[in-house]
Amino acid sequence: MKDLDKWKAKVEADDFTDDEKKVFDEMGLKGSSRRTFLKQVSVASMSLWATSYFTNDLFASNMEDLPEEVRVLLNEVKVNLRVNDISKPLNIDSRMSLLDALRERLALTGTKKGCDHGQCGACTVMIDGKRKLSCLTLAATCNDKEITTVEGLASDGKLHPMQEAFVKHDGYQCGYCTPGQVCSSVALLEEAKNGEASYLTEDLKTIKKDLKLSEAEIRERMSGNICRCGAYNNIVQAFKEVHSGDSEMPTWEFATQEQMENAKNA
Ligand code: FES
Numbered sequence: 001m002k003d004l005d006k007w008k009a010k011v012e013a014d015d016f017t018d019d020e021k022k023v024f025d026e027m028g029l030k031g032s033s034r035r036t037f038l039k040q041v042s043v044a045s046m047s048l049w050a051t052s053y054f055t056n057d058l059f060a061s062n063m064e065d066l067p068e069e070v071r072v073l074l075n076e077v078k079v080n081l082r083v084n085d086i087s088k089p090l091n092i093d094s095r096m097s098l099l100d101a102l103r104e105r106l107a108l109t110g111t112k113k114g115c116d117h118g119q120c121g122a123c124t125v126m127i128d129g130k131r132k133l134s135c136l137t138l139a140a141t142c143n144d145k146e147i148t149t150v151e152g153l154a155s156d157g158k159l160h161p162m163q164e165a166f167v168k169h170d171g172y173q174c175g176y177c178t179p180g181q182v183c184s185s186v187a188l189l190e191e192a193k194n195g196e197a198s199y200l201t202e203d204l205k206t207i208k209k210d211l212k213l214s215e216a217e218i219r220e221r222m223s224g225n226i227c228r229c230g231a232y233n234n235i236v237q238a239f240k241e242v243h244s245g246d247s248e249m250p251t252w253e254f255a256t257q258e259q260m261e262n263a264k265n266a
Pocket residue numbers: 112113114115116117118119120121122123124133134135136
């Protein structure tokens with residue numbers, strides 16, 4: 001196991017940071033006595049230090065493939081993931097994110113890892129119809145929930161209307177944020193139908209179902225999905241087309257001189 005080997009090599013080379021050495025010193029463990037102690041003590045009881053050297057790859061590993069000495073470091077749980085209408089029982093570490101479970105265990109790599117910290121939206125999927133950040137969702141909490149990823153949007157060999165609109169309106173450049181943008185947009189259509197409020201909702205008491213979202217509303221409600229390529233105008237156009245049902249929605253174009261002047265004087 002790569003991570004475990006790294007840890008063993010670290011113990012062997014006595015390669016610890018000053019902070020770690022300080023902890024060992026406080027325990028009265030120095031030089032060879034420290035090495036002897038760390039070699040003798042079981043891997044499991046070293047986990048206090050060792051886990052900080054283990055990467056997400058370890059948590060995302062197939063548990064059955066891990067040696068027993070590593071498995072004892074992990075908190076194995078069973079979960080039944082229902083993704084795109086297919087059920088898959090998995091043994092996972094309880095700390096594994098849904099994002100890692102999708103990508104590393106189910107090979108559904110359409111869902112992208114951008115920041116892994118809930119800041120970019122690249123990992124957006126739908127759980128029971130609601131958009132969620134899969135990097136901030138523990139896979140273990142998704143037992144038997146309906147998870148939809150970008151791979152599950154097309155049906156009968158036909159793209160989802162939102163995917164078609166993204167293609168038509170050129171709603172992407174590098175495409176890295178696109179699966180998250182598309183999943184977020186599809187879920188937003190339902191939010192509008194259900195009359196869910198946003199930061200821009202002026203009166204919560206009078207909000208109705210079947211909202212017709214303004215461009216400002218669309219931008220606000222999609223603001224959790226960052227696009228480094230800046231394809232925002234095209235994404236909004238794509239969303240507007242599906243949301244309005246107007247397939248004649250104009251594609252993006254440069255402002256005319258007159259519009260520029262009007263904007264300057266506004
Ligand atoms: S990868 Fe989840 S929000 Fe960025």
